[in-house]
Amino acid sequence: MDSAMMLEKLVLIVVILAITLVVALYLTFGERKIAAFFQDRLGPNRVGPFGLFQPFADGGKLIFKEEIIPKNAEKWLFILGPGVAMIVATITSAVIPWGTSIELFGRTIALQVADINIGVLYIVGIVSVGVYGIMIGGWASNNKYSLYGAIRASAQMISYELSMGLSLIAVIMMSGTLSLNEIVSQQPGWHWNILYQPLGFLLFFVSALAECNRAPFDMAECETELIGGYHTEYSSMKLGFYLFSEYINMFVSCAVISCVYLGGYNFPGMSHITDPTLLGLTQVAVMFAKILFLVFVFMWIRWTLPRFRYDQLMRLGWKSMIPLALVNLVITGLVIGIMKF
């Protein structure tokens, strides 16, 4: 790996990180605007044109707010919690292929930070670590409501990871690779995995909602029961990190869904574009369109449905989702077996 390559990757990391952060910032704005749209309100419209600078005002406010650490909280873990949540949220996007490649300064730059051959495993693994941020924060707060939120969140995330993993395995069986880049490039044109794995898509989508702690699975926050759930005791930018990581998680989840099931950067008629740079940029745009559509669906669900009760949520996870995922797996296996004959 030469130094130019290192530099190229470094720039790519910084760019993707910046884009992720800005997108997450604007997702908070989008969420508020979309919620307002669903609820027949106006939403934020004071800061800047159409309220577009609202996220920066919010961020500035959170940074300058007084920092309160409860007296009986476990101080270092209390600080570590949001940090873990934030770091985990930001590093997930490393394996996501945003497009094939673009040509810049005579170099071909792959639009993916790391094309590792176990991309899917990496994502599943990193997402599992995410629960530690919530658990540590909820436990360290030394507040019963926080602890409730943390317990609910960890139980929920562990249960729904199973169905998430099982529905992913079906895709892996089809494509025969763990590399996210490979999975995407195997879905050219309209040959999206959602057409071959509709049940798997549904299961993965629901699990993703649960993994992101989004309604109807927002057990961890559940403001009417647990006040703020795991972040009840948090203030200033530490609270901001938690909220922020939630939006980054949502963004990355939607990116993974569109990679695995919706063909990622692929779109019909892709072969007509010959200029590699133009192609790369179009692919990025298509990818973003898919992601933002999914994000909209996430928000749509949140502002429409009531939330589950904790035991109903666990029942749904263990008694419906996992058996269905297993059935999906068996069917996929059978079909692949028959096709091979």
Place this chain on the structure above:
Amino acid sequence: MSELKINQNGQLTSLDTVDGEIATLNLGPTHPATHGIFQNILKVDGERIISAEPTVGYIHRAFEKLAERRPYQQVTPITDRLNYCSSPINNLGWHMTVEKLIGAEIPKRVDYMRVIVMELARIADHLVCNSVIGVDTGALTGFTYVFQEREKIYDLFEEICGARLTTNVGRIGGFDRDFSPVFFQKLDKFLKEFHIIFDDFTNLLERNRIFMDRVIGAGPITGERALSYGFTGPNLRAAGVDYDVRVMNPYCSYQDFDFDVPIGKDGDTYDRFLVRQEEIRQSLRIIHQAKDNLPAGNYHGDVPSFFLPPKEEVYRSMEALIYHFKITMGETPIPAGEVYHSVEGANGELGYYLVSDGGRTPYRLHFRRPCFIYYQAYPEMIKGSVLSDAILTMSSMNVIAGELDA
């Protein structure tokens, strides 16, 4: 999660917890789900509630004592602050109580006007309660739509009396002025458009699978237990007992109107929700009938010793001036005696027990506040259920802190 065994009297027979550890959880006094200031000290095993110890009195303002120092017409603003989601019912109930004491003849028109106002208030109250059940299950959207309709009802109140929330509507003997033509225009518009939003709200929640799973079986109470606690109103009707003051003991010409009394079966949160939904529809029916058959006549009864004379009269005639002075100073003669009057408040039988010794103020006034009674049953209703259900039970009983503590 261990099963806690609870016998028929609601007592815990087994403390068969997971690890024998019981935590104490303070639900309130300031908690986002306790719409008002209540404290509940819960003993919990994980998510399951073993026992609850409710506390009352956080916003006790000694209304009954305050009333003993106030002339009769000055008690009305106090009643505003009981169940502030449906103040007009409290105001008019108090006026009717005083009218019962002084034996005033009230024209039919006033009765019908009162019915319109009270049924509007009932709709507003039920809208708040049902949408808040939605909010507590996490569905915030229905709430925002329904509250716009509630705002329209408040616009109507504003048209009648100038106030929106704490209305202080009407006077002893009738209303201070007649309904304006603008009021009728707005009422017609409201009646025509209300069902659009209301049907949307109904469709959003009533048959929603997640919502039904949440509310069916949450905080149930049998009709028998409800009666022995003294439940009234929608909460009793949800438990399957068809008791409605408007039908059983008609006041304010309710016997003239044709409406159904919906009842539930299990007395759980879903039944309470459905009963309130249906009552909103029935209230609309009553309003339609009252509006269409509104009799001609005066907008107040002939009670010169309580109903302020018109201002121009006060400047011109001596009697009017004397009455104006005496009413304002609370010096009008009032018979000694005691009287109980109850109205079907938005969340139960709201009773006024008034003792008069002939003085300028009530000798003793007691409000029979349904919320106070519901709250007594709360520990029994949530025993053995999970935390989420306890919160739904609270919101579905529509316990209003102002009325609970008086």
